[in-house]
Amino acid sequence: MLLTLSTTSAPATDLGYLLHKSPHRPQSVELSFGTAHVFYPEATAERCTAALWVEVDPVALVRSRQPSAGSSQTLEQYVNDRPYAASSFLSVALARCFGAALSGRSRERPELAQRPLPLQARISVLPCRGGEGLLRRLFEPLGYTVTAKRHPLDATVPEWGDSRYFTVTLEADKPLGALLSHLYVLMPVLDNDKHYWVEEAEIDKLLRHGGQWLAEHPEREVIARRYLRNQSSLAREALSRLMEGEAPTEPTESVPLRDAVAEPPPRIVSLDEQRRDAVLAVLMEHGATSVVDVGCGEGKLLRELLKERGFTRITGMDVSIRSLEIASERLRLERLPELQRQRIQLLHGSLLYRDARLSGYDAATVVEVVEHLDPPRLAAFERALFEWARPGLVVLTTPNAEYNVRFTGGLTEEGFRHDDHRFEWTRAQFESWARTQAERFGYRVRVAPVGTVDEEVGAPTQMAVFTR
Incomplete structure (x- = not known):
């Protein structure tokens, strides 16, 4: 370099x-x-x-x-x-x-x-x-x-x-x-x-080298987040220290210290967590007991499924061996009690091919996966999931492209949320695709927002629930 x-x-x-x-x-x-x-x-x-x-x-x-x-x-x-x-x-x-x-x-x-x-x-x-x-x-x-x-x-x-x-x-x-x-x-x-490894000491470096100009920079939130390797807690602390002494944008009423301490600040729930909660709620609403998470990545949803005793058969499948290794480490599969260990398995495979191992599940989840597929391969994915695996319930989430205008930074040049996204659907495009698949493969479908709904551009994530 x-x-x-x-x-x-x-x-x-x-x-x-x-x-x-x-x-x-x-x-x-x-x-x-x-x-x-x-x-x-x-x-x-x-x-x-x-x-x-x-x-x-x-x-x-x-x-x-x-x-x-x-x-x-x-x-x-x-x-x-x-x-x-x-x-x-x-x-x-x-x-x-x-x-x-x-x-x-x-x-x-x-x-x-x-x-x-x-x-x-x-x-x-x-x-x-x-x-x-x-x-x-x-x-x-x-x-x-x-x-x-x-x-x-x-x-x-x-x-x-x-x-x-x-x-x-x-x-x-x-x-x-x-x-x-x-x-x-x-x-x-x-x-x-x-x-x-990025830890709290990195905040001092950022403030030491950026303190003279960062506070006035229009992209300071993006800079802080990315410089601190997308660790939200560190970014919030850095921005708080950076802006210390800045006048509040809105007048605030003085609150007695005792009252202020008595009620802790509300916990910020990330969009990633909101997605998992929404998917988990649908699975439990429909009484699913066996679930395959297609494109499970590093196992975040699998960890939530393991916490619920009602899910007796849990499978995570991903095309990346490294992601499965990380999932195994984070789920501590080798240290789980035997009864817990029997409930879950990880499979290496692609969601673009017919795979008999995916058959026989009550439900399949596809969380923020479809947008990583090249559009010409969507047809193979649709058949592998809806025709051959054919679970009774499919819960699928994907970004709402219209909501991207609300992000202040971090988008790719194409306007996508991730470098590996091949496309992102608007609400109308997603609903049209979902209804086409439901009609084609004999499912019913409803589309729901995930995250705070903006009056103009909708929610940041959109979810389709297919049932048959």
Whole structure:
């Protein structure tokens, strides 16, 4: 991965003083995940460019980790974009190599460190999970001119379309420390991932490097959530600390301290939890005792089913072996009492093929799965579920595309909620599809909202209940 920083502020070679790295001597820094190199492709009085080149060895990185009990190696650990695409690895390298500049300090040129300079930053490969729109929403409010060139998945196969990777150039007149702080925080935000465990100490990093500008940023909620690896509790704490001292938007009445403490704040129920609750309520309403969760993922719904003694036969099926391994660990299948263990099983399989193991269940659940299928494969899914498995009850949920306008960020460039979504239906499209399947395969169907219903765009999730 490669980051270059350029300036035309005469004498441009003062950039070396600001970065504490001489233009005349390449330097290397050993990191826990590889090596960072700093060198200058050009260094004249008119223009100077510093390059930060980071070599990541993903194989050594995986092998250096101590495997946890029950874990297994997956191909993704060895075949990934980490050596090539900007991410938290590059942020860590930036802080290690340019730490003084990142904090806005310079021993030799202290006044220059605080002065706005004509700067250009170029990131050779930057993943933008959210598309060019999110990239611009993050950097343009900070005063940058953004140039983004999107790369195809494979230049030799045009029909595969574009990738999520961009070559990005940012230009602005800013103090160097400000530019580096923006890059440090926002590169992992665009990647929407981190290579290390995120805990409360990460809030301090976010506030230390973003405290001067994040509070006024229109996408601060998205930045906090993604920087903290989508851990809602940490994001809420970070935003609370960030906005501390800000005047309330609405007047509030003073409440006696004793009364305020007596009643705890209401617990926030996530949409994911609301979906599971809605599906579980339907299963119990119809008296189902045997349930197969098709596309069970990491077993969140299975865990809720196990809590209810009325479900005597529970099966989770998924195409991902790794997801099934995680489900097994989270459900603690190997440590369940024997009677509990006999109630549940995990199956590896695809919902696109006829599978005799899926027959004979009272109910099948398909929670946030169908939108991950390529549209041409929907017909195979429909027959496998409604014609061949043919349970008496099918409960299926999927996003309501109309509700996406209520999200302030985190959508893909296509406007979807997840990078792997192949489509998302409007309410009318979903109801039409559901009624077509019911008529075709001999079911009755009702469609219901899940989550808070907006008067204009409906609920965030839509659920179809098929019975026969």
